[in-house]
Amino acid sequence: MISINIYRYNPEKDQFPYMQTYKFEQPKRDIMVLELLNQLKEKDPTISYRRSCREGVCGSDGMNINGKNGLACITPLSSVH
């Protein structure tokens, strides 16, 4: 199992943003960070993020991943874990 911390904030309920930890089974093949988020969202549909082309062209899923800015769809999990 690997742990993923996701920055969460629901302005209707939360006074401040916070980190939420999710456990995730280590995938057998290397996947992109976006695919990891998609799989986590299937379990917790309240997770929200932007995404569109999923191939590194449109720029929607720009995010801060382990302190570095990048596109989740072209960032392999192996490069950050």
Place this chain on the structure above:
Amino acid sequence: MSTLNSSNIKTLEFDVLVIGGGGSGMRTSLELAKSGLKTAVVSKVFPTRSHTVSAQGGITCAIASADPQDDWRWHMYDTVKGSDYIGDQDAIEYMCSEGPKAVFELEHMGLPFSRTENGRIYQRPFGGQSKDFGKGGQASRTCAAADRTGHALLHTLYQNNVKEGSNFLNEWFAVDLVLNKLKEVTGVVAFSIESGEVAYLKAQATVLATGGAGRIYSSTTNALINTGDGLGMALRAGIPAQDMEMWQFHPTGIYGAGSLVTEGCRGEGGYLINKDGERFMERYAPNAKDLAGRDVVARSMVLEILEGRGCGENKDHVFLKLDHLGADVLNAKLPGICELSKTFAAVDPVYEPIPVVPTCHYMMGGTPTNIHGQAFKISSSNNDYIPGLFSVGEAACVSVHGANRLGGNSLLDLVVFGRAAGLHINEALKSGGGVADADKDDIDGALHSLNKLNESTSGYEVSSVKRELQEVMQNYFGVFRRGDYMEKGVSALADIREKIDNLHLQDKSAAFNTNRVEAIELQNLFEVAEATAISSLQRTESRGAHAREDYPDRDDENWLCHSLYDPTSKSLGKRKVNFEPKQVDAFPPKIRTY
């Protein structure tokens, strides 16, 4: 959240609403903003993140840069032949003859095209292109900005829209059309994804520019946002869809990931090989080889795989060979492809071939329109319009692509018909055309499905129903089709319908609730999938992208026509194909070989 109705939501009023901020939507809005009409582009993503951004190879148009003798009539011939003769010839004529004007307009707006040595727009060969009505060999007609033409086009259009003062409702999601008692379209109900605020967006003209719906399949080159929202809304409102059985499978999607590898790779000299290293397209299309129509190449690839000549451990894909072109050509002309291959196939095309497989790419069908973008309704003549409703781009079926689209014709379709719809709407509204107001209960009706979703306390999960839908479409409505399989698919969809009507929205929050967006997108996908399934089962012939094992031949006697799906009765009618171009003689149907 309390139940939404016409009295507790606000109304925003515009002259024209354009739903969708891709190439066709922004070309329409640009024309309207220039004419001084109050125009709003409603886009569920920031406009430059629309799927046009992923278009690679280029925009096909006879601008006579690569070949001074090039002629739009040759382009028209290729497009008619490519459509397997169910493209409307008046519309194809309009697109090919007006095309150069539209492309030079883009050049003047600042689109950074690649250039030839003498400074003209660079054009590359693409599939299905010929000189002299098929008799003069391969043409080079696709204008390109390296392999990022859609990216360059979309950003150019966005900048020019900002310049001309278009209004943008960015990250607003349109839910359903509002129709008044006269069955005129008066706008949409929509919500801001950021805040959750719901509004009635009212307009004299509503343009659906919502692109395709490739996400009905589990394997597609399409962006995650390509969920056919406009077509879904239209079908829910009882508006017909045309030629929905016609889905293009692009020959070269990256195996496993589905990302597109442009046909421009083959245009620049790349070719497909099987496990024996054989250039197999020479057998299937002796003249055009790897640059035959996309439907022809995709079927040939599937046959190679079925006959055991596929590559890899499971022999389930083929290779696209590019290394012989050399690093210089690849880096200059196909830089994006080199990057994509490294990222998604762990392959550097300079040294190794790219594993590829036919992948769902483009919806030739859509809301039927004329060349001005006016949407047709079901009527005895099939030639009456729905007041207030227009459609452009992939969401529409003009139809210039018929049963199979040629590469590079999509971007041309966007700008030519976006512009045409803008010109027409401007003229119509300024000469007093418009629609009557909707009543309160009309608006309430359009809020019904959103309310039902918001108030759901149990039901089916969005993600699992979506997967189920995509698997049914992938398994039963792929490159090759068969009646008995498709019947199974249609009955599987009937079971899924019940789930679509009873989705459980688990997240009820207001701000940036993508669970809500995805639930409505799934409902739209389903409408498109059902139209596709029923149309595919009932077209009992093989034509263009629609290839049936049980009806392997083209049947011009019964099916040289559009199919017209009526969502109210879920039945399939027919509509005549236009064979009356204005400036040239019609191209009569011939056997289609490459």
